[in-house]
Every structure is written in structure tokens, then in C-alpha cells.
Amino acid sequence: METRALTARTSNDSARDIPEATVARLPVYLRALTTLSEEGAGTCSSEELASAAGVNSAKLRKDLSYLGSYGTRGVGYDVDYLRYQIAREIGVTQDWPVVIVGIGNLGHALANYSGFRSRGFRVVALLDADPNRHDEVVAGVDVRPFDDLEQIVRDQGVAIGVIATPALAAQDVANRMVDCGISSILNFAPTVLSVPEGVDVRKVDLSIELQILAYHEQRKAHGVTA
Amino acid sequence: METRALTARTSNDSARDIPEATVARLPVYLRALTTLSEEGAGTCSSEELASAAGVNSAKLRKDLSYLGSYGTRGVGYDVDYLRYQIAREIGVTQDWPVVIVGIGNLGHALANYSGFRSRGFRVVALLDADPNRHDEVVAGVDVRPFDDLEQIVRDQGVAIGVIATPALAAQDVANRMVDCGISSILNFAPTVLSVPEGVDVRKVDLSIELQILAYHEQRKAHGVTA
DNA sequence: CCCGGTTTGTTCTCCTGTTCACAAACTCCT
DNA sequence: AGGAGTTTGTGAACAGGAGAACAAACCGGG
Numbered sequence: 001m002e003t004r005a006l007t008a009r010t011s012n013d014s015a016r017d018i019p020e021a022t023v024a025r026l027p028v029y030l031r032a033l034t035t036l037s038e039e040g041a042g043t044c045s046s047e048e049l050a051s052a053a054g055v056n057s058a059k060l061r062k063d064l065s066y067l068g069s070y071g072t073r074g075v076g077y078d079v080d081y082l083r084y085q086i087a088r089e090i091g092v093t094q095d096w097p098v099v100i101v102g103i104g105n106l107g108h109a110l111a112n113y114s115g116f117r118s119r120g121f122r123v124v125a126l127l128d129a130d131p132n133r134h135d136e137v138v139a140g141v142d143v144r145p146f147d148d149l150e151q152i153v154r155d156q157g158v159a160i161g162v163i164a165t166p167a168l169a170a171q172d173v174a175n176r177m178v179d180c181g182i183s184s185i186l187n188f189a190p191t192v193l194s195v196p197e198g199v200d201v202r203k204v205d206l207s208i209e210l211q212i213l214a215y216h217e218q219r220k221a222h223g224v225t226a
Numbered sequence: 227m228e229t230r231a232l233t234a235r236t237s238n239d240s241a242r243d244i245p246e247a248t249v250a251r252l253p254v255y256l257r258a259l260t261t262l263s264e265e266g267a268g269t270c271s272s273e274e275l276a277s278a279a280g281v282n283s284a285k286l287r288k289d290l291s292y293l294g295s296y297g298t299r300g301v302g303y304d305v306d307y308l309r310y311q312i313a314r315e316i317g318v319t320q321d322w323p324v325v326i327v328g329i330g331n332l333g334h335a336l337a338n339y340s341g342f343r344s345r346g347f348r349v350v351a352l353l354d355a356d357p358n359r360h361d362e363v364v365a366g367v368d369v370r371p372f373d374d375l376e377q378i379v380r381d382q383g384v385a386i387g388v389i390a391t392p393a394l395a396a397q398d399v400a401n402r403m404v405d406c407g408i409s410s411i412l413n414f415a416p417t418v419l420s421v422p423e424g425v426d427v428r429k430v431d432l433s434i435e436l437q438i439l440a441y442h443e444q445r446k447a448h449g450v451t452a
Numbered sequence: 453c454c455c456g457g458t459t460t461g462t463t464c465t466c467c468t469g470t471t472c473a474c475a476a477a478c479t480c481c482t
Numbered sequence: 483a484g485g486a487g488t489t490t491g492t493g494a495a496c497a498g499g500a501g502a503a504c505a506a507a508c509c510g511g512g
Contacts, residue, residue, distance in 0.1 A: 021499060027437040031416060045459065054418040058501055065461055073460040074508035090437050091444030098436070105338045109331035115416055115433040120440070159443050160436065183446060184439040190257060190341055192280040200442050202435045207341040209428045210324070210386065211253040211316050213410040214346070216426050217385050218317030220409060247469060271489065284471055291491055299490040300478035 018089075022063045026086050028053045029060070033083040045076040092120035097156045099182075101173050102165030103128040103136070103143050106188055110164055111139040121160075125152045129169070146173075153180040160184045167191040174201075244315075248289045252312050254279045255286070259309040271302040318346035323382045325408075327399050328391030329354040329362070329369050332414055336390055337365040347386075351378045355395070372399075379406040386410045393417040400427075 018026075032052040036044055046064075050057035064070065064082070067089050071077045087093050098121050100110055110116075111126055126138055129146045136143045144152075152158060161182040163173050170189035177185060184200045187193055190208075193201050244252075258278040262270055272290075276283035290296060290303075296311050297303045313319050324347050326336055336342075337352055352364055355372045362369045370378075378384060387408040389396050396415035403411060410426045413419055416434075419427050 019499075023441050024434070024438055026441070027431075027434040028418070030437075032418070047459085052418070054420070056501065058503090059499090061460065062462080062500085069461070071460050072508065073506070074458050074510095076459065089441070091440045092437060094444075096436075096440055096443075105335035109335040110432065112331045113432060116436065119433045119437065121433070121436055159447075160439055162436075184443045186435055186439060192254070192258070192278065194280070198446070200439055202439055204430060204432070204435055205253075206336065206339060206430070207345045207347070208250075208253040209412055209430055210322075210342065210347055210388075211256075211318060211345065212250055213386055213412060213426055213428055214317045214322055215249050215252070215315070217322075217410045218320075220424070221385075245469070273489085282471070284473090285469090287489095287491065288470085295491070297490050298478065299476070300480095300488050302489065 018066045022066055023090075025053070025055065025059075025063055026090055028055075029063070030083065030086045030090065030092075033079055033086065037079050037083060041079050043076045043078055046071070049077065087120075094120065096121050096160055097124040097158045098122065098160045098162060099125045099127060099149065099152060099158050100162045100164060101127045101146065101149070101177075102163060102169070102189075103133055103138060104164065104166075107164040108138055110162060110188075111141065124156045124158060125149075127152075129165075146176075149176055150180045153177075153182060158182060160186070162186045162188070163193075164188045244292045248292055249316075251279070251281065251285075251289055252316055254281075255289070256309065256312045256316065256318075259305055259312065263305050263309060267305050269302045269304055272297070275303065313346075320346065322347045322386055323350040323384045324348065324386045324388060325351045325353060325375065325378060325384050326388045326390060327353045327372065327375070327403075328389060328395070328415075329359055329364060330390065330392075333390040334364055336388060336414075337367065350382045350384060351375075353378075355391075372402075375402055376406045379403075379408060384408060386412070388412045388414070389419075390414045 029049065032049055036049070036052060046057045046061045050060040053060065067085055070082050070085050084093070098116065100107055100123060103111065103126050107126065107128070111123055116123060123139070123141055125148070126141050126143045127146045127149055128134070128143050131145070133143045134145055159182060161177045161184070163170050163185060165173055167189045170187060170191050171193060174185055174187070174193045174195060178195055178199055183198060185193065185195065185202070187201055187203045190205055195201055255275065258275055262275070262278060272283045272287045276286040279286065293311060293315050296308050310319070324342070326333055326349060329337065329352050333352065333354070337349055342349060349365070349367055351374070352367050352369045353372045353375055354360070354369050357371070359369045360371055385408060387403045387410070389399050389411060391399055393415045396413060396417045397419060400411055400413070400419045400421055404421055404425055409424060411419065411421065411428070413427055413429045416431055421427055
């Protein structure tokens with residue numbers, strides 16, 4: 001609570017500064033709550049929700065306490081109410097327009113991924129530098145030239161871009177995105193992007209995850225055989 | 227170091243216990259070194275490599291120090307030598323057979339992803355429960371029934387499985403994988419898997435990453451307007 | 453109204469990871 | 483050989499997150 005003085009909150013708060021580790025878990029809680037709600041649960045305890053989310057219950061309670069006191073002692077949390085509060089805190093009660101650049105195999109998969117739409121993200125454009133791909137229609141959206149980026153971003157108010165190009169093109173795409181005013185980038189290309197301050201980049205790297213698994217796998221094998 | 231008593235290391239070490247955070251960065255260093263090598267660099271300083279990998283140079287040096295003293299003071303690191311050492315530590319000098327279950331959009335993309343092969347992972351089988359998908363050939367590998375899992379795992383010595391199924395099927399697939407002896411799972415399904423001790427699970431969730439970006443994006447917008 | 457049972461919110465402690473700063477070690481030049 | 487310049491490896495301080503534990507708050511029954 002004493003950190004509120006630091007963040008110079010303006011009018012109504014509702015946005016204290018939440019630790020990164022907690023932010024990363026909120027979507028997991030959100031999903032677990034959605035599942036619980038679909039199963040007909042009206043309330044749930046921190047223990048139940050923590051188990052559904054795969055975390056420690058003390059950690060869950062601490063995470064939720066950053067958002068406010070939305071539980072009732074002796075009872076638990078109202079599933080739908082808590083779900084709404086988390087959704088609002090993350091910002092997925094509103095609709096986020098998203099552009100995807102690079103419509104190869106991965107781009108196709110992303111464009112077709114239903115989990116985006118159902119969670120408040122709307123794919124408003126698919127862009128690709130290859131003219132052979134233009135006028136192709138993927139998931140009901142037609143693929144357009146990369147140069148249309150600026151107009152689309154301006155017209156639709158896009159703040160989030162997804163990069164699914166080969167590694168070599170990724171930095172150029174990122175630069176163009178930043179120039180157009182995009183300030184959050186999800187990067188699937190296996191390369192390190194450099195962007196100006198104020199722009200957020202998150203990276204998803206398929207082969208890195210496998211390599212981490214391989215490391216542990218190797219150690220397991222060693223421990224057994226040696 | 228006091229945790230070594232727990233892990234019951236046997237004969238020659240060469241495998242001190244490396245912090246998880248470091249393990250997660252080693253593949254990034256590996257990729258940066260590969261790029262440097264292709265650019266013809268013979269040696270590099272921690273500053274250069276750190277910049278290429280997008281991390282602090284002190285952190286890089288500390289990370290590398292867990293592997294051993296592979297640098298030369300006043301000079302830097304031999305690119306190819308360091309690259310080999312990291313590859314060996316991760317375990318990607320050997321070949322890892324991998325099975326992918328669930329050949330939808332994402333499964334297709336994964337099967338075609340060249341980054342796996344080039345990093346020591348070989349997709350030995352594609353499995354899908356849907357009979358309509360069988361006999362389809364993706365990336366030179368034909369799609370087979372899910373029930374073939376056990377035989378494939380046994381014949382090919384598969385230790386790593388990738389789940390790219392819908393959420394509802396993921397836990398069942400994971401159970402079967404574990405039963406067959408798979409001990410590392412990369413899960414793309416948006417669900418929390420529960421697995422017995424000794425089995426590693428890593429999760430890649432596309433929509434969670436977007437939600438994290440949305441949270442920060444929302445805060446940026448708030449800070450500006452309010 | 454009071455009491456036992458339950459569950460949250462929070463404090464405190466521990467541990468992991470990050471960063472700074474510097475001694476040790478190496479090269480090159482004179 | 484010696485000294486200036488460079489870069490690694492690491493000790494130490496610092497920050498942040500995880501988990502145990504407990505007081506505060508709520509419900510229901512008598």
C-alpha cells in the first residue's frame with residue numbers, strides 16, 4: 001500500500017503498480033475462472049482457483065490482493081465478479097485491434113487461432129511482403145501488402161503488432177511498426193529486436209523452449225546412467 | 227552449491243547446477259554466437275555478445291561462468307569454441323527425436339518450422355486422433371493415428387513430446403505421453419497440465435502473451451490521457 | 453448474542469536473480 | 483622486460499519474488 005505514493009496516480013486509482021510476475025499470471029487466473037464459471041461454480045476458494053491455475057494458493061491470494069480486496073473471508077471469491085475484475089485490470093474488457101505481419105505457416109496458424117478473438121483481440125489485418133500472397137484470404141481476412149501498414153494502423157487505431165516473419169525481416173518490420181505508432185510487439189521471429197524506449201516487446205521462441213527441455217532431459221539421463 | 231547434496235551428482239561433474247534463469251538464456255547466447263560466427267567473427271567480447279543477445283554484459287559473464295572459464299581476459303571469447311561449449315551444455319550437440327501431437331493449424335506450422343531441425347531436434351512423427359488427417363503428409367512426415375504413440379516412442383527413443391491439440395484433449399494426450407515414457411512436454415494447448423514428478427512441462431500460450439502486452443498498453447494509454 | 457469453523461489479506465523470512473565494481477589475467481607496444 | 487590498456491571472472495550489495503504462517507473477518511448454528 002505504501003507504494004501508492006510512488007506511482008503518482010492521477011484521479012481514481014484502480015491501477016496500482018502490479019509486479020511483472022503477477023501480471024504474467026493474471027491471464028492464467030482469468031482462464032481458470034472462465035472454466036470454473038462454465039462449470040457452474042458461483043464462488044471458489046483460493047485453494048480451488050490456485051489448483052486450477054497450477055500455482056500455490058498463498059501466491060494466488062497475494063497476486064489478487066494487488067488488484068484489491070475482491071474476496072470474502074470465510075467464503076471465497078465470486079467467480080464472475082473476480083473474472084470481470086481481472087479482465088478489466090488486464091484490459092481485455094475492451095477490444096484490441098491487432099495486425100499480423102508475415103503470413104507463412106506460423107502466420108496462418110496465428111490468424112486462425114480462435115483464442116485471440118475470444119479474449120478480446122481482433123485481427124484487423126494480415127500483411128505480407130510477398131506479392132504472391134496478396135489477395136489470399138486467411139480466416140476471413142485478406143492478405144495485403146506490407147506497405148498498407150501505416151494506413152491500417154492509423155484508420156483502425158492499432159497498438160499491437162505481431163511479427164511472424166523470417167528472422168532477417170523482423171527488425172525492419174519492427175522499425176516500420178514503431179514508425180507507424182505501434183507500441184507493443186509480439187515477436188515470433190528468432191531474433192533480438194531493438195526498439196526505442198516506451199515500446200514493449202515480448203518474444204515467443206519455439207526452439208528455445210525445446211532447448212530448455214533438452215537441457216533438463218540431458219541431466220535426467222545423465223543422473224540415471226552415470 | 228549446497229543443493230548439490232540433493233541432486234546426488236555421481237562421478238565427473240561438468241554439470242554443476244546452473245540457475246534456471248541462466249538455462250533459459252543459454253539458447254539465446256547460442257543463437258547470437260551462431261550469427262556472429264556466420265558473420266565471420268573469430269572472437270567476441272562479453273559486451274558484443276551481450277548486445278547481440280539483448281542482455282547486460284555482467285549478466286552474460288556470470289551466466290557463462292557457470293559453465294566454466296571459457297574466455298580469455300583482455301581478449302574475449304572464441305566464438306566457435308564457446309558456441310560448442312554452450313551447445314554441449316544444453317545438449318543440442320546430439321539429436322533429439324520429437325513427436326508432435328495435434329496436426330491442426332499450429333501443428334502444421336510446428337512441423338514445418340525449420341528452426342527445430344537446425345537446432346538438433348528431429349520430428350520423427352506427427353500424430354492426430356482425427357482419422358481424416360491420417361495419411362496426410364506434412365513436411366515429409368506422414369500423419370499417423372495417435373495410438374501409434376507407444377510404438378514410436380519405444381522404437382525411436384523419444385523423450386520429448388509437443389502438444390498442439392485443443393485444450394480439452396491436452397491432458398489426455400499428456401497422460402498417454404507420460405505412460406509411454408516421455409519425460410519432457412512442450413504444451414501449446416491453453417490449459418494447465420498436471421503430470422507426475424520428474425516430468426518437465428513448458429507452456430507456450432499465445433494469447434497470454436498478448437494479454438500481458440494489453441495490460442501494459444492500457445497503462446500507457448491511461449498515463450497519457452489521464 | 454456468542455462461538456466454532458473457514459478463508460482471506462498481509463507480514464515476515466528466505467531464496468533466487470540482477471547489477472555494480474574491481475582484482476586478476478591477458479595482449480601489445482616500446 | 484615492463485607498463486599501459488583491455489577484458490574476464492567474481493565478490494558483495496541490492497531488488498524482487500515465493501512460501502509459511504497468522505491475525506482479521508466472515509458465516510452459520512445454537
